[in-house]
Amino acid sequence: MPPATPHPTHPAPGAAAGAPGERADVVVVGAGNAGFCAAHAAAERGRRVILLERAAEAEAGGNSYYTAGATRIVHAGLDELREFVVPDARHPLTTVPAYTAEDFGADMAKVTEGRNDKAMTEVLVAESQDTVRWLVSLGLAYRLMYERQAYRRPDGTYLFWGGLHLGNVGGGQGLLADHTRVARRLGVDIRYGHGVTGLRTENGRVTGVTCTRPDGTRGTLAADSVVLASGGFEASAELRERHLGPGWARAKVRGTPENTGELLIAALELGAAKGGDWSTCHSVQWDAFLPENESNRELTNRLTRQSYPLGVIVNREGRRFLDEGADFRNYTYAKYGREILRQPGSVAWQIFDAALRPMLRTEEYDMPGISVVTADTPGELADAAGIDRAAFEDTLAAFNASIDRSVPFDATVKDGRRAAVHPPKSNWAAPLETPPYYAYAVTCGITFTFGGLKGDLDGRVLDGQGRPIPGLFACGEALGGLFSGNYPGGSGLTAGMVFGRRAGRAA
Template identity: 70%
Template sequence: MPTSPSSSETTERVDVIVVGGGNAGFSAAHAARQRGRSVVVLEKGAKDMSGGNSYYTAGATRFNHNGLDDIRDFIEPDERIAVTEVPPYSPEEYAADLAKVTGGKNDPDLTEVIVRESQDTVRWLNSLGLKYRLMYERQAYERADGTYLFWGGLHVGNVGGGEGLMADHTRVAGELGVEVRYGVNVTGLVTDGDTVTGVTYTTADGAAGQLNADSVVLAAGGFETNPELREEYLGQGWANAKVRGTPYNDGSMLAAALELGAQRGGDWSTCHSVQWDAFTPQNESNRELTNRLTRGGYPLGIIVNKAGKRFCDEGSDFRNYTYAKLGREILKQEGSVAWQVFDATKRPMLRSEEYDMPGISVETADTIEELAGKIGVDKEALAATIREFNASIDLSIPWDPTIKDGRVAHVEPPKSNWADPLEQGPFYAFAVTCGITFTFGGLKADTYGRVLNAAGEPIPGLLVCGEMLGGLFSENYPGGSGLAAGMVFGRRAGSIA
């Protein structure tokens, strides 16, 4: 809640406060500190629970580049690079991908910034000490001749994934002289007239305090951990979704800014949601397994519900253009559960980090009928679904997972690419549910993160970045653009804070 400064309470003062210690928040902190500003990051999680959603990611970062030679100088050495093809990914392609997956609802000004500045921002972070590599295990397949082809516009990620990303950010912050305070719950925004002048907070031991600053940068995420807000804004049934990342993004900072008069930005009715392990114990906010609970191999097989029926096009596009919307499709199914089904020919192609996870929800059988019995699906229904699927494929078209091969299963719904008969046992069924990552609705801001009020004017002293910045995403999301947006707009906010 907005409050006025207390005349009876002694308060601290710094130049810049950053609320939230994820990728976006640290990017803002680094940029502000490089300008000589004194910076304090207030992180709600204790040190062993810090890092926001960024900690739980694979570290994949989407940015513009001109191919392998353009990025070779800042990626880690790998013996496979000599036989690797990395297609260029232009700003125009990046913008087209954002428009495609969001149905044209992406903010044009924010889009222009991210597609033009993303590589430069990655290079800036690399110059500070963040390490990047080619993501062979996620974004490339080995071809028959032993070469590798990257696909889907997403090629590079952090060394060590999200854990490595946040370890690097934290180390860099220390080297720059950014102060990070853990276990601090920001409870409100302090104002003087229309200007934001600081925050109130409580610490883990219950002490209350106030910290004043010239600028407050909000980087505290959306409302995905709040079941009531999910039901209110995303719709009925969303309380059943599993929280993939940090348990702290409850929307309280969004509420504080809105109460102050901030304008809503972006699509508050949709979110980033994926196929997530359905039955493994502790399948929410799991800091040991993090992103390994994702199930991204579905383009290689089919997805069926409890009735044994397919309900989506598993091959409509490369995984990183479809994975963030399929969680909500599973949420609509009976029990909010479905199964990814593969045969023995495709099982070895599934990413080990996800499909060889300890305690994974999987059943295996030598026949489809036996498999159906193990997962509680009608045997005849599942067998009929797979017979129809197998018979509808034009086998004259070569199957090739490195391109959109046009090998269609002519059923309803179709599988538009990578259709291949499920014929060779043993067969595998991986149980999946809806895992929510972050909500797309946030605050309206200009391209430097200055939060706008209802009249479209900046609220003095208040900036926003990361998942709290609304406008880039709606309905769907191109993989790797969240971390890119966090660092690009975090850097911009820090450059003026």
């Protein structure tokens, strides 16, 4: 289908909503990855699309802006990926294992402990690559994520691991810049600073939205369909405490401060059913003490600390409390934030020595202002970090002594190099014995909530009896059902693309 052109009755881009009689075929709420995909798909069908974004243009993009752009898709290996990723001189030196539909489906079931919606998962998996190819055809750019998903081996070659190989050129910022450019070319009317405050209805059908304009005045906008791509409720401390449980008000908001859940509540009040798991979320290890450690648009994803499988993690009492090497980080990082939240003071420390330090992700562990202390002995490190010295020294000594050193260390595979302590470290157990030592302070950073609205496979929002609410769609983090307790890294952006496209085609 050729690119759509702006409809002749469109108001000028950026116009304020609420002019008498103003309407659109489709109103999309939220200018993140999912919202843009819905807008693109609707505009390609010739629909008149208005995309409303609560944040000002300089603060827009939702959580998508803060991501690294990692996108999980089914593929047959490097030869197939090279058909639609940007060229890279390292490709001839690179091995990318195939990632099959069976792999993706199994990973979804494994990390959610079977609580994922099976039908939604089948669609996610089946359409993952095709949706990325569609976005590439529109003008988005993807690459292999060498710096995050591969290690350079001693022979100079690269091996990708963990099923997650693809990312946007320019990360989240590049993703949003590409989406914005495509939307404008397709004639989507993007209106920043327009906060949707409610849903208009008539005879049981959603017929538009109410909103506030950039100048603070109120307006209305009529539409045949409204697509909610307005995120979850992770930026509301009150809703976190209510649904995730006590203590979650202390979590640091990694991404946009705009996802406060009002439209989820508005849809529920219309009779929409809840979808997915409202009691869990995506939460990671996050820089604990940087003063600007929430919604930081300059550092964005650099505040994460994701090389933890190489070292050990201890709390203020000097004790380990989780298996750092249970699996590749792609399958554990989104649940370990909540484990940090449960520790004394909701803080812990990732510990490495000089032998491991060169393997840490440069973008994260060389971040300006990073919360780190260094010392020449474990005891001095504990004193400097405020960790119980005696307990930490005992923990480290027991860990080092328990490692099965007959198994070679290999960070590119689950090497089975185990530390037989409690809790165990199942892979990548390396002795911490080469000074200087490093302690990186981490807390819980919340990314997005897993609970949303219940929808059908095209994002039509369903009521408590399983019937579609006419005119109302949801996608992205507003659509629940795929994730519970944990998620495979990179599947959130993929879900936004797949179900955003579906909603835009159906709206």
